[in-house]
Amino acid sequence: MTTGNFIEMRGITKTFGAVTALSDVDLTLPQGGVLGLIGDNAAGKSTLMKILAGAISHDHGKILIDGQPALYNHPIGAREAGIEMIYQDFALVPELTVAQNIFLGREITKNRGGIRVLDRETMNQSAEEMFGALGLRVPAVTLPVQSLSGGQQQAVAIARATGFDAKLVIMDEPTANLGAPAIEKVRETITRLKTNGVAVIIISHRLEDIFAVGDGFLVMKQGRVVGQRDVEDTDNADLVEMIVTGQDPRKAKAKAHAVKVPSTTA
Numbered sequence: 001m002t003t004g005n006f007i008e009m010r011g012i013t014k015t016f017g018a019v020t021a022l023s024d025v026d027l028t029l030p031q032g033g034v035l036g037l038i039g040d041n042a043a044g045k046s047t048l049m050k051i052l053a054g055a056i057s058h059d060h061g062k063i064l065i066d067g068q069p070a071l072y073n074h075p076i077g078a079r080e081a082g083i084e085m086i087y088q089d090f091a092l093v094p095e096l097t098v099a100q101n102i103f104l105g106r107e108i109t110k111n112r113g114g115i116r117v118l119d120r121e122t123m124n125q126s127a128e129e130m131f132g133a134l135g136l137r138v139p140a141v142t143l144p145v146q147s148l149s150g151g152q153q154q155a156v157a158i159a160r161a162t163g164f165d166a167k168l169v170i171m172d173e174p175t176a177n178l179g180a181p182a183i184e185k186v187r188e189t190i191t192r193l194k195t196n197g198v199a200v201i202i203i204s205h206r207l208e209d210i211f212a213v214g215d216g217f218l219v220m221k222q223g224r225v226v227g228q229r230d231v232e233d234t235d236n237a238d239l240v241e242m243i244v245t246g247q248d249p250r251k252a253k254a255k256a257h258a259v260k261v262p263s264t265t266a
Contacts, residue, residue: 102163
């Protein structure tokens with residue numbers, strides 16, 4: 001990964017009633033880094049990312065962006081800080097067009113007879129330019145998203161998240177339920193974002209995707225961090241062992257080697 005952290009999450013703790021969802025979680029990510037956040041379904045991955053994206057608040061800990069405390073407690077504040085999250089269900093409005101979904105909450109208007117109205121032509125043109133810059137394709141930006149395939153809807157969600165100077169894009173299971181061509185497109189998009197200096201966090205059960213485009217893995221289990229690995233310094237078996245057992249075998253070996261049997265003298 002590159003040097004210098006864009007995101008730092010320190011000691012993040014979150015409870016829901018009597019349930020501790022996150023306990024003292026740390027995460028760091030440099031600008032342009034691609035991190036795979038992995039673990040089983042109750043690991044706390046989505047909760048941690050929703051906190052970073054401003055969707056929910058944390059109870060304890062701190063978030064730093066470019067070394068400065070993050071003060072937002074709402075997705076709009078996170079977005080203003082350059083953080084976007086693409087949810088697994090894409091969070092699109094089916095009846096609206098592709099362009100309308102991309103500019104939802106950021107609509108471009110123009111003055112017509114003293115009244116502000118939507119500038120659909122400009123939004124349509126800008127949406128087409130976004131897709132072109134990302135190397136993504138949809139049949140037409142004027143179509144309702146409910147008429148698109150799953151891969152095309154994924155493209156709309158990516159364009160919406162990355163088209164407004166995002167510095168970090170969080171992707172929740174971005175290749176789930178997609179065919180091979182769409183998966184390859186998502187991988188290409190992540191690589192392009194990285195090249196442009198945009199950091200990416202991928203929540204995924206598909207380790208092969210992170211091996212293909214990522215820099216490292218952060219493994220979680222039951223709301224805690226188990227371990228961290230660079231992509232070039234691990235393999236599938238090592239990661240699966242941590243996911244299943246909740247233990248980092250390297251830490252266990254280091255601890256065992258540190259235990260010395262005291263010598264005795266006659």
